[in-house]
Amino acid sequence: MLNHQPKLAISADFLDAFSRIPRQIQGKVNVFVEKFKKDPTSSGINYESINGRDSRLKSVRIDLSYRAIVFKPDKGNTYILLWVDNHDDAYSWAQRRVCKINPESGALQIIDIEEASAIEAEISSRRIPQIPGRFDSIPDKYLLRLGIPDELLGAVRAVVTDEDIDKLVSKLPEEAADALLMLGAGYSIEETLTAQDKNREQTIDTDNIDAALEKDDSKRRFRVVENETELLEILAAPLEKWRVFLHPSQRRLVERDWKGPVRVLGGAGTGKTVVAMHRAKWLAENRFTNSGDRILFTTFTRNLAVDIEANLRKICSPETMRRIRVENIDAWVTSFLKSEGVTTKIVYDDQVAELWEKAYECKPESPSLTLAFYQDEWREVIQANKITNLKQYLTVTRTGRGTRLNRAERAAIWVVFEEYRSLLQQKGWKEAEDAMRDACSLLQNKPGETLPFKAVIVDEAQDMSDAVFSLIRAIVPPKNDGNDIFIVGDPHQRIYGRKVVLSRCGIDIRGRSHKLRINYRTTDETRKWATMVLDGITFDDLDGEQDDLKGYRSLLHGDQPVVKGFSSFEDEMNFISTYLQQLESSGTPLSNVCIVVRTNSLVKQYASALENLNVKVREIKRTQPDNLSEQGVRIATMHRVKGLQFDYVVLASINDGILPLKSALSNTADKAAYNSLINSERSLIHVAATRAKRCVTLTYYGQSSCLIPVTKAIPLQK
Numbered sequence: 001m002l003n004h005q006p007k008l009a010i011s012a013d014f015l016d017a018f019s020r021i022p023r024q025i026q027g028k029v030n031v032f033v034e035k036f037k038k039d040p041t042s043s044g045i046n047y048e049s050i051n052g053r054d055s056r057l058k059s060v061r062i063d064l065s066y067r068a069i070v071f072k073p074d075k076g077n078t079y080i081l082l083w084v085d086n087h088d089d090a091y092s093w094a095q096r097r098v099c100k101i102n103p104e105s106g107a108l109q110i111i112d113i114e115e116a117s118a119i120e121a122e123i124s125s126r127r128i129p130q131i132p133g134r135f136d137s138i139p140d141k142y143l144l145r146l147g148i149p150d151e152l153l154g155a156v157r158a159v160v161t162d163e164d165i166d167k168l169v170s171k172l173p174e175e176a177a178d179a180l181l182m183l184g185a186g187y188s189i190e191e192t193l194t195a196q197d198k199n200r201e202q203t204i205d206t207d208n209i210d211a212a213l214e215k216d217d218s219k220r221r222f223r224v225v226e227n228e229t230e231l232l233e234i235l236a237a238p239l240e241k242w243r244v245f246l247h248p249s250q251r252r253l254v255e256r257d258w259k260g261p262v263r264v265l266g267g268a269g270t271g272k273t274v275v276a277m278h279r280a281k282w283l284a285e286n287r288f289t290n291s292g293d294r295i296l297f298t299t300f301t302r303n304l305a306v307d308i309e310a311n312l313r314k315i316c317s318p319e320t321m322r323r324i325r326v327e328n329i330d331a332w333v334t335s336f337l338k339s340e341g342v343t344t345k346i347v348y349d350d351q352v353a354e355l356w357e358k359a360y361e362c363k364p365e366s367p368s369l370t371l372a373f374y375q376d377e378w379r380e381v382i383q384a385n386k387i388t389n390l391k392q393y394l395t396v397t398r399t400g401r402g403t404r405l406n407r408a409e410r411a412a413i414w415v416v417f418e419e420y421r422s423l424l425q426q427k428g429w430k431e432a433e434d435a436m437r438d439a440c441s442l443l444q445n446k447p448g449e450t451l452p453f454k455a456v457i458v459d460e461a462q463d464m465s466d467a468v469f470s471l472i473r474a475i476v477p478p479k480n481d482g483n484d485i486f487i488v489g490d491p492h493q494r495i496y497g498r499k500v501v502l503s504r505c506g507i508d509i510r511g512r513s514h515k516l517r518i519n520y521r522t523t524d525e526t527r528k529w530a531t532m533v534l535d536g537i538t539f540d541d542l543d544g545e546q547d548d549l550k551g552y553r554s555l556l557h558g559d560q561p562v563v564k565g566f567s568s569f570e571d572e573m574n575f576i577s578t579y580l581q582q583l584e585s586s587g588t589p590l591s592n593v594c595i596v597v598r599t600n601s602l603v604k605q606y607a608s609a610l611e612n613l614n615v616k617v618r619e620i621k622r623t624q625p626d627n628l629s630e631q632g633v634r635i636a637t638m639h640r641v642k643g644l645q646f647d648y649v650v651l652a653s654i655n656d657g658i659l660p661l662k663s664a665l666s667n668t669a670d671k672a673a674y675n676s677l678i679n680s681e682r683s684l685i686h687v688a689a690t691r692a693k694r695c696v697t698l699t700y701y702g703q704s705s706c707l708i709p710v711t712k713a714i715p716l717q718k
């Protein structure tokens with residue numbers, strides 16, 4: 001039976017236009033939209049013809065001076081909100097455009113006809129006739145299938161140089177831009193069709209708007225709205241497009257059944273957290289829908305969990321939210337152990353420093369090793385290999401350790417580790433690794449299903465250890481129905497120094513590993529600079545192979561990162577406060593700016609210096625989501641900003657002695673530990689710089705850090 005109920009869709013462009021109009025007009029648009037959603041065919045809505053290129057684009061009145069542009073179908077019952085602006089600009093927007101179904105891809109596209117002819121003329125004017133077009137050998141039907149609109153085929157045919165491609169991509173629908181960039185980078189047409197999932201020929205009905213809106217490419221820019229509440233919620237945060245529109249490479253990961261665990265890698269800002277959040281929602285609403293079903297969404301850091309929970313609430317109903325538990329893994333373990341009657345306190349490096357000092361007093365005279373060596377050995381050999389007795393320690397392979405130890409030496413130093421473990425026990429403390437293992441064995445020793453979790457979603461996987469992943473496997477033991485584990489992470493952002501091999505934790509991702517490559521957050525300039533910071537380091541892929549940052553691109557462009565050096569702290573502070581004033585007077589609220597420094601004591605120092613200069617400062621807290629309505633420039637350590645983002649980032653105090661941290665460097669036990677520390681400090685800079693949406697500025701006083709590219713060669717030990 002045909003459904004005659006009018007259907008309403010909204011476009012991403014509409015949200016952009018809506019976000020730019022005055023607040024008071026937005027209120028009027030909301031009133032119109034409510035009426036429109038109830039019945040777009042109502043006689044109370046007057047559709048004015050525009051006299052443009054597409055007679056189905058109509059204008060409707062918002063008030064005396066503002067108009068919305070709506071797609072009103074000739075056939076069918078689907079209406080689309082396309083644009084809103086003042087009268088003249090709205091008319092001129094609509095007169096130039098057509099709304100069409102691409103005859104080969106089937107996606108609905110909005111094409112600016114005048115812009116298409118102008119770009120074709122511009123590219124053709126530069127062309128030397130003897131030189132063949134870059135894409136001459138590709139038949140039209142493939143270009144169309146990749147999403148190039150008919151009207152832009154001429155411009156694509158005129159392309160010869162990379163510059164032509166750069167000019168053209170911003171004028172193309174996103175899917176066509178993705179494809180053209182791949183072709184331009186030298187991928188064959190077959191490779192490009194495969195990568196874009198467009199190998200198959202399809203029969204397309206170019207009049208069927210409903211079918212067109214179902215295509216993944218259409219879903220990047222149009223959303224069919226189910227009900228009034230959803231529509232008003234979308235309008236309430238028009239700039240948070242991630243809530244509504246997913247890139248097809250993201251949607252393909254979210255909305256489908258997976259036979260087993262999935263691993264998604266992607267550089268900073270590629271939407272891993274967005275994908276993970278939508279995956280949790282999709283599973284809760286479509287697969288694990290019983291009232292007792294639960295999904296665990298876990299992260300490494302507590303403040304990211306807090307942030308994610310706040311964001312999930314924006315896309316999930318309270319009922320869906322009730323079934324998704326968001327918690328950092330350490331907090332989850334502590335409460336799980338407590339529920340099992342085990343009271344334990346998870347302790348971290350600074351809390352155990354005293355115990356280490358005490359244990360170190362038991363060290364043998366020979367071999368003579370530093371305290372830092374013992375601590376590294378504990379973490380990287382003993383804990384990493386779950387060693388509990390000397391016999392195991394004598395036979396373990398110490399891969400990657402810089403100092404060799406023979407059997408007798410291992411036997412001699414074991415006493416220090418034994419003492420450290422016994423001191424922990426006396427206090428009733430546990431290192432996180434041990435708590436994970438306890439929880440894991442508790443779960444493994446219970447027959448049948450003990451927890452309500454049907455799936456675990458893991459963000460920040462690069463910082464999780466083997467023990468965490470073994471525990472996750474125990475939380476959702478392997479079953480035939482899949483959809484159990486969904487892991488996102490980026491080894492380039494590892495700042496807590498744990499490497500993991502998923503297959504060793506019982507998590508088999510073969511055939512289910514994917515990569516996101518489009519950076520939505522940082523400009524291409526910042527992305528490239530932050531990639532340069534990591535030059536020459538090799539990274540794993542969380543499963544024993546290598547990962548790299550090749551083939552990424554950013555959607556945005558902007559200024560190059562700026563490095564500013566000063567002779568004193570006071571001069572640096574004066575620069576920062578003037579910079580903040582400039583940003584504020586050009587309309588950027590300081591809540592969108594973050595000062596990022598290496599240590600907690602620098603947070604205190606910079607915060608107090610800024611306050612002395614009458615700048616309002618807010619420190620980012622571990623336990624609260626950042627509330628943008630609270631005024632003041634943000635300040636945090638490099639570790640704390642992981643997973644967060646700001647319009648502007650100032651990396652302050654990038655001084656020699658601070659990056660890498662002198663005290664940590666002087667404690668490194670050997671070459672391997674030294675290099676690993678340097679690399680992890682470089683990852684820290686990478687993480688901090690990639691938090692910036694618009695621009696990153698680095699400041700230092702005295703000598704600059706040797707880890708900033710272009711200032712000096714990075715001193716690794718050979």
Ligand SMILES: Nc1ncnc2c1ncn2[C@@H]1O[C@H](COP(=O)(O)OP(=O)(O)OP(=O)(O)O)[C@@H](O)[C@H]1O
Nearest residue numbers: 241242245246247268269270271272273274520643
């Ligand atoms: N489909 C999308 N449409 C619009 N914006 C998106 C989309 N996907 C992601 N974004 C935006 O890109 C930015 C980065 O997303 P997200 O935080 O999920 O990336 P990430 O890969 O987890 O980043 P990182 O690893 O650096 O923390 C966010 O502002 C997010 O809203």
